[in-house]
Amino acid sequence: MKSQVNALLHVLLGICKDVQVAYPAYKEVSRDIERLTLICQTRGLGLFTLDLPSLDAMLLHGLEAGRLTLKGPLCHRVSKRVKVPRLFSGLWLRVFDKDACLKSDADATAIFFLRQLTLLGKKIEVGCSFDRREAALENYHGIERQLRNPTLGWEFDELVSVVDDCDISLEQAIADRYQKTLFSEEEEESSCNEGLTRLRLRRMQEVADVVIGSMKFFEPVSLSESLEQESLGIGFKHGPGAVAEKLGQVQKWAFPNWPRKLDEWFPYVFCGKTAGSDRERPSHHEMASRLICVPKTAKGPRIIAAEPTAHQWCQQIIRAFFVEETKRNPLVGSFINFSKQKLSGDLVVQASRDRKLATVDLSDASDRLSCWTVERVFRSNQSVLHALHAARTRLLRDDVSLNPGFLKLKKFASQGTATTFPVQSLVFLCAALAASLPHGRITAQRILALRGKVRVYGDDIILPCTGYEGLVSLLDSLQLKVNVAKSYINGKFRESCGSDAYSGYDVTPVKPKTLVPDGPTSRQAVVDTINNLFVKGLWNASDSLRDLLPLRLQRGIRIVGPCDVGTTGFASYSGSYEHHLTRRWNSSLHRSEVRVWGVKPRTLRSRVEGFEGLLAFFASKHNPEHARDCEHLETRGTRDGFAWEPACTSLGFPN
Numbered sequence: 001m002k003s004q005v006n007a008l009l010h011v012l013l014g015i016c017k018d019v020q021v022a023y024p025a026y027k028e029v030s031r032d033i034e035r036l037t038l039i040c041q042t043r044g045l046g047l048f049t050l051d052l053p054s055l056d057a058m059l060l061h062g063l064e065a066g067r068l069t070l071k072g073p074l075c076h077r078v079s080k081r082v083k084v085p086r087l088f089s090g091l092w093l094r095v096f097d098k099d100a101c102l103k104s105d106a107d108a109t110a111i112f113f114l115r116q117l118t119l120l121g122k123k124i125e126v127g128c129s130f131d132r133r134e135a136a137l138e139n140y141h142g143i144e145r146q147l148r149n150p151t152l153g154w155e156f157d158e159l160v161s162v163v164d165d166c167d168i169s170l171e172q173a174i175a176d177r178y179q180k181t182l183f184s185e186e187e188e189e190s191s192c193n194e195g196l197t198r199l200r201l202r203r204m205q206e207v208a209d210v211v212i213g214s215m216k217f218f219e220p221v222s223l224s225e226s227l228e229q230e231s232l233g234i235g236f237k238h239g240p241g242a243v244a245e246k247l248g249q250v251q252k253w254a255f256p257n258w259p260r261k262l263d264e265w266f267p268y269v270f271c272g273k274t275a276g277s278d279r280e281r282p283s284h285h286e287m288a289s290r291l292i293c294v295p296k297t298a299k300g301p302r303i304i305a306a307e308p309t310a311h312q313w314c315q316q317i318i319r320a321f322f323v324e325e326t327k328r329n330p331l332v333g334s335f336i337n338f339s340k341q342k343l344s345g346d347l348v349v350q351a352s353r354d355r356k357l358a359t360v361d362l363s364d365a366s367d368r369l370s371c372w373t374v375e376r377v378f379r380s381n382q383s384v385l386h387a388l389h390a391a392r393t394r395l396l397r398d399d400v401s402l403n404p405g406f407l408k409l410k411k412f413a414s415q416g417t418a419t420t421f422p423v424q425s426l427v428f429l430c431a432a433l434a435a436s437l438p439h440g441r442i443t444a445q446r447i448l449a450l451r452g453k454v455r456v457y458g459d460d461i462i463l464p465c466t467g468y469e470g471l472v473s474l475l476d477s478l479q480l481k482v483n484v485a486k487s488y489i490n491g492k493f494r495e496s497c498g499s500d501a502y503s504g505y506d507v508t509p510v511k512p513k514t515l516v517p518d519g520p521t522s523r524q525a526v527v528d529t530i531n532n533l534f535v536k537g538l539w540n541a542s543d544s545l546r547d548l549l550p551l552r553l554q555r556g557i558r559i560v561g562p563c564d565v566g567t568t569g570f571a572s573y574s575g576s577y578e579h580h581l582t583r584r585w586n587s588s589l590h591r592s593e594v595r596v597w598g599v600k601p602r603t604l605r606s607r608v609e610g611f612e613g614l615l616a617f618f619a620s621k622h623n624p625e626h627a628r629d630c631e632h633l634e635t636r637g638t639r640d641g642f643a644w645e646p647a648c649t650s651l652g653f654p655n
Helices: 002-022 029-043 045-065 108-119 130-146 170-177 184-213 220-229 309-328 342-354 371-377 382-391 420-436 444-448 465-477 520-535 539-546 610-619
Strands: 289-297 300-306 357-363 395-398 405-408 455-457 460-464 493-496 499-502 583-586 591-607 631-646
Touching: 002 029, 002 045, 002 108, 002 539, 029 045, 045 108, 045 493, 108 499, 130 289, 130 300, 170 184, 170 371, 170 465, 184 371, 184 420, 184 444, 184 465, 220 309, 309 382, 309 420, 342 357, 342 455, 342 460, 342 493, 342 499, 357 465, 357 493, 371 382, 371 420, 420 455, 420 460, 420 465, 460 465, 460 493, 520 539, 520 591, 520 631
Parallel strands: 289 395
Antiparallel strands: 289 300, 357 460, 395 405, 455 460, 493 499, 583 591, 591 631
16 A cells, blocks of 8 residues: 555656646746645545545536635645645646636646646545445445336336336326425425426437337347347357356356246247257246445445346347447437447537537436336337346345345346446436427437437436536436536536546546556556556656566567557657567567567466357357357456567667
C-alpha cells in the first residue's frame, strides 16, 4: 500500500512539472508540490482516492452551475478576496475569477490539468473499508425492497398470458407515484404533474411498442444456425467469468443443471447438446445466482452476480440477438452500437461545443431496472419478452453480507448477466426518444429523424437538451434515478462513455488502476499508463512513471512509432527505435531478431472430450479459411519475460 502511495505521489509531481512547462508564469507550482507532499504523509492513499477526487466533483459542479462552491477537504480558499482553493490556485484562476465565477474564456487546458491532478488515483484498485462495503450491500438490498412487484408473474416457470396490451402499460406507474392530499393547492399541483407524467409515460409506451415491435421474432435455433453460417459460432457460449456452481472452464460444458423454465424457449435437446449426443438430460434443479463483491474503488465495491451455467449459456444468444438487431434494424442501430463506444464520444465533443445535447448518467441503473418496467417496454415483442424471462435467474444467494440468505429478485437482473447491458440500453433508449420527440403521432420516420441527436450506451444517455427534464421525470416514475451530479446540460462540459469534453476540447484524464509494477499484469498496465500519459502530452509524468519500472525492463522494451500498429512498446512520435535492444541473426528463419520483454497468458491446454468437445468446437468463432482447434485453452493468469521477436527495422546485424 505504501509503495502505491509513493508511486502516485511520484507521478503526481511529474504532472506538476508538466503544468510548469505549460504555464511558465505559474510560479506557485513548487508550493503545490510541498503541500501535496505534506498532506500525503498524513492522509496516505486516501489523499488520492477520496480527497483529490472530491475537488474534481467540485470543479465539474462549478462548470455546470457557473460558480464554484467550496466544500469538502482541500478547499481552503486563497484569501477573503480570492475565493478559489489554495491548492492549484494558479490553475483554478484560469477557469474561475477571484469571486469564483466561471470565466467566459475558461482555459480548457487548465481544466484538463486540474482533472488529471485530482483524478490520478480515483480508479486505483484497492479494497474499500468494511463499513463502505456493508453500506453498498445495504443500499443494494434497500433498492430491491423498493421496487414494484411485476405483473406477469416472473416468479413462475411461464409468464402470465397478456390478453390485451392495456393489461400492462407504463401509465400504471401513476397510481403508485401520486396520492391525493388533503390540501387543495397541493392536490391541484399534483393533478397537473400527474397529467404531464401520464402523457410522457404514454408516449414512452408508444415509442417502445414501435422500436421493440420492429425487432424480429426471437427463435434461438434458427438464429444459432444463421450465426454459424457467418462463422460467428452458434450464439450460445460460456463467458470467461465465474458461475454460480463454481465450475472451471472445461467443466461448464457438461451442464450440471438445466431448469424446466429454460425448456420453454431453450430446449436442452436443441440448445444444450449436439445432434447424436447420448448424454442424458441434466437435473431440473435451478441454481440461484451468487452475489459477489468485486474491488472497484475506495468508495465502494462493484456488486455483481455469478449466473448459473445453463442460464449464462442461453443469455449469450439473447445478447447475440440484440447485437444482430443493431446491425439489421435502423430503429435500434441508429442509436445503439454495443461495439463502438467511440460514437458516443464523438457526440460528447460536439455537444460540448454547441451545447445542444445533454449527457445523462444514472445511479445504480441495473439494480433499479425492475421486471415491472421490462415487461411493459417489451410487451410488443412477446418472443423476446418470454426468452428474457426464461433465461433470467429468479433467486439470488447472498453469502457476503452480514445477514446471508436468499433473495427473490424484483429487479430484472444484476450486473454480470449477459442480458443486463442490452436490455437496459433499449429501455433507456425508449425513454430518451420519448422525451426528445416533439408532440404528435409516434412513427418510425419521426424516430429516425433523431439520428445523430440521441445515443445510448448502457446507462450513458445523450439526448437533446429540450428532452432532459422529460427524461428525468420519466425515469423517476419508473423508479430509476438520474445522477444529477454527473449529468450535464447547462455549461460547456459534457461527459459520457469515458469521454470528457469542454467547449469542443478533449479533457479526459488518465485514470490508471495500478502504478506498482509488482507482477506481469501490473507491469503491462504500467506500460499502458506510461503510453496514455505520453499521448496526452504529459511527458514528464510519463517519464516519472517509467522510472518506476525495473531498469532491465526499461532497456528491453521497444520504442514504437505511431505507424507501428499492434506492436508493444513505449509510444513515440519520432518513429520506431530498436538500437538499444540485443540483436541476433536467426539462421534457421533467415531474419534479424531482437530480444524484447512481453506479457503472455499462462494457459492450460486441455481437450474437452466427447460430444461436449463437439459442442465447444461449434461454439467457437472461426475463420472459414483455417481449421478450428478442438482443444480448449483455459487462462490461468499471465507471465512475462524476454523473448526473441522479428526486428521491425532493417538496422543490420551487430558485430
